[in-house]
Amino acid sequence: MTSFYRSYSRHGNLKGNKGFIMKRLAISISALLVSASVAAVPTVPGVTGVHIKNAVASYSLPAGDNSALVLMDGGDYGDVSIVQGVVPLSDGNLAVVDYTGSGNDNNTSIQQDREDNxxxxxxxxxxxxxDVEIIQNDDGRAWVMFKGGSDDNDVEILQRGSSNQARVAMRNSSDDNDVDIDQKGSNFVANVGMRANSDDNEVYILQKSGHSNSLAEVSLVNADNNDNGNKFNDTSGIYIVQTTGDYAGVFISNADHNAVYIKQN
Known part of the structure; x- marks a missing residue:
């Protein structure tokens, strides 16, 4: 699934930028990259506290203006589309999509307008x-997790406004996944964690901030080959692009053949 947002963020903002600063780290010890404005503490493992409104209140739903729950056990080739908050003042929307039992080739799209989603x-x-696409406005929280050999998945999270959180986890041999997080506005948090032999994944984080702090963290633990050929300007490996008042942390442990690129304006 390739959306307008992904095409714009990956190619319109990066390709041809001759002033781009590349830092490549191919190491098997912890790496910490800190901007001047924020004190850093290595986090992510569980993916930094998760919470995301208590994992969407553990599915008890309904609360707020709208709530939607889709449970798919072993279903293949399905399309799930959830659109919430179109009507003014319809804030506090909840959406859960849960695939279990080898659900393959499904497309999931969640769009939440308004606030507190x-x-x-x-x-x-x-x-x-x-394929998973989540689009949210102000005060949005998105949590995506693959585990137990969930491979070849594509995640796109687009968040606009302020105080948004995006958290993505890949565990237990979840390989060849592509994660794209675009956050524009102010006060963002993006956490991505790969562990337990989750290999050959790509992570791209773009944070365009209106002079307010943003935080991006990526953790690799026993996760190898997340470099995909170390291509330059073609979003391979771990890519983080930030503007104004930002912190980027990349933590690598017992993980080989990884590439990290960070650009901070």
């Missing part, structure tokens, strides 16, 4: 080739 997408037990 929470979205959760999970894939377990070998769910493969799924």
């Amino acid at each position: 929470n979205a959760l997408v999970q894939a377990y037990n070998g769910s493969r080739d799924n």
Whole structure:
């Protein structure tokens, strides 16, 4: 799934930027990259506290103006589209999509307008080739997790406004996944964690901030080959691009053949 937002952020903002500063780290010890404005503490493992409104209130739903729950056990080739908050003042929207039992080739799209929105997408037990797109406005929280050999999945999270959070986890041999997080506005948090032999993944984080702090963290633990050929200006490996008042932290432990690129304006 390739959206307008992804095409714009990856190619319109990066390609041809001759002033781009590349830092490549291919190491198997912890790496810490700190901007001047924020004191850093290595985090991510569980993916930094998760919470995301208590993992969308553990599915009890309904609360707020709208709530939607989709549970798919072993279903393939499905399309799930959830649109919430179109009507003015319809804040506090909840959306959960849960794939279990090898759900493959499914497309999930969640769009939440207004404020105070929470979205959760999970894939377990070998769910493969799924596309996930989450679009949120102010005070949005998105949580996506693949585990148990969930491979070849594509995640795009687009958040606009202020005080948004995006958290993505890949665990237990979840390989060849592509994560793209675009956050524009102010006061962002993006956490991505890969562990337990989750290999050959790509992570791209773009944070365009209106002179307010943003935070991006990526953790690799026993996760190898997340470099995809170390290509330059073609979003391979771990890419973080930030503007104004930012902190980028990349933490690598027992992980080989990884590439990290950070640009901070």
